[in-house]
Amino acid sequence: MKAIVVHAARDLRIEDHDMPQAGPGQVLVRMAAGGICGSDLHYYQHGGFGSVRLREPMILGHEVAGHITATGPGVDALSEGQLVAISPSRPCHDCRFCHAGTPQHCLNMRFYGSAMPYPHIQGAFREYIVADAAQCVPADGLSAAEAAMAEPLAVCLHAAKQAGDLMGKRVLVTGCGPIGQLCVLVARAAGAVEVVATDIAAFTLATARSAGASRVINMAETQDGLADYHADKGHFDVHFECSGAAPALVAAIPALRPGAILIQLGLGGDMTLPVQAMTAKEISFRGSFRFHPEFRTAVAMMQGGQIDVTPLVTHSYPLAEAGAAFEMAADRSQAIKAHIVF
Ligand SMILES: [Zn+2]
Ligand SMILES: [Zn+2]
Numbered sequence: 001m002k003a004i005v006v007h008a009a010r011d012l013r014i015e016d017h018d019m020p021q022a023g024p025g026q027v028l029v030r031m032a033a034g035g036i037c038g039s040d041l042h043y044y045q046h047g048g049f050g051s052v053r054l055r056e057p058m059i060l061g062h063e064v065a066g067h068i069t070a071t072g073p074g075v076d077a078l079s080e081g082q083l084v085a086i087s088p089s090r091p092c093h094d095c096r097f098c099h100a101g102t103p104q105h106c107l108n109m110r111f112y113g114s115a116m117p118y119p120h121i122q123g124a125f126r127e128y129i130v131a132d133a134a135q136c137v138p139a140d141g142l143s144a145a146e147a148a149m150a151e152p153l154a155v156c157l158h159a160a161k162q163a164g165d166l167m168g169k170r171v172l173v174t175g176c177g178p179i180g181q182l183c184v185l186v187a188r189a190a191g192a193v194e195v196v197a198t199d200i201a202a203f204t205l206a207t208a209r210s211a212g213a214s215r216v217i218n219m220a221e222t223q224d225g226l227a228d229y230h231a232d233k234g235h236f237d238v239h240f241e242c243s244g245a246a247p248a249l250v251a252a253i254p255a256l257r258p259g260a261i262l263i264q265l266g267l268g269g270d271m272t273l274p275v276q277a278m279t280a281k282e283i284s285f286r287g288s289f290r291f292h293p294e295f296r297t298a299v300a301m302m303q304g305g306q307i308d309v310t311p312l313v314t315h316s317y318p319l320a321e322a323g324a325a326f327e328m329a330a331d332r333s334q335a336i337k338a339h340i341v342f
Helices: 038-046 150-163 178-189 202-211 246-255 275-280 294-303 319-329
Strands: 002-008 011-015 026-035 062-070 083-086 128-132 136-138 170-174 192-197 216-220 235-240 257-265 283-286 311-319 337-339
Touching: 002 275, 002 319, 011 319, 026 083, 026 246, 038 319, 062 128, 062 150, 083 294, 136 294, 150 178, 150 257, 150 294, 170 178, 170 246, 178 192, 178 202, 178 235, 192 202, 202 216, 246 257, 246 275, 257 294, 311 319, 319 337
Parallel strands: 170 192, 170 235, 192 216, 235 257, 257 283, 311 337
Antiparallel strands: 002 011, 026 062, 026 128, 026 337, 062 083, 083 136
16 A cells, blocks of 8 residues: 655655554544645655654655544444544543643654654555544545544634634634634634634635635735734734744734733744733733644534535645645645645
């Protein structure tokens, strides 16, 4: 079976790997769809991000869905042929953070396609994968492409949980890549009355508008795009920062009202923050990283029709054209989420 393996920056190979077999409590899944994430792109373009570097070849991918082709002993709740969204989050359930109910901080996390630990945790861009039954969420009624969006949607649901109640709130989303788009959808579904989205690409902003943003602002075209929201000490109650770019965060601070909550999702390297202004406005800065229970919620919200992710999957490529898929995924002038079809 074939797998997409990154060896170094710009060195992506399609390689043959041994066919895995499902053990007790496990299932064998024939992969159907896999979404290319920002982290996959960082490994492909730069060989890592921040202090995380590739030190050995690694199979990429963690946003996946497929059909069960075999079940191991003791698996009753899943059946052959079923479409499942596979959660890449594999905490140990036995460290102090797992016991404290924060498995996203697990000391022994084995998140697919991650070069944080060494040996690296191999990813899920492969024709077949063996997964624990507990990772697999039945995705009846969804397409494989939708099911593969459960992971980034779960990231945004986790971020929304950090923000607290969004009912009636005025929300700012900076950065309209896939995570920003999903934050727009989640904020709307959670009752936000106003969602303003910013980016520097016209294409992503148009998509954000159709995803439900009340207004979109192209920060590349204007010096002070958020000036309308500066009066009376600022306007927005909650800010989802999805760009990871310092200028986006800095420009947003004057538009946040005192006591606003800033949720940082974007990971673009370290940034200098306007701490003085944030302190004087008593802005709460909260990081948001991965998810765990939100994965099931993400599948359920798509099945229930509360969130429609289909317009966000703008491209899909066969496995053999993985290189082209990665190039497209990085092109914000025409792509939101690029998928690989296995
Ligand atoms: Zn992802
Ligand atoms: Zn743990």
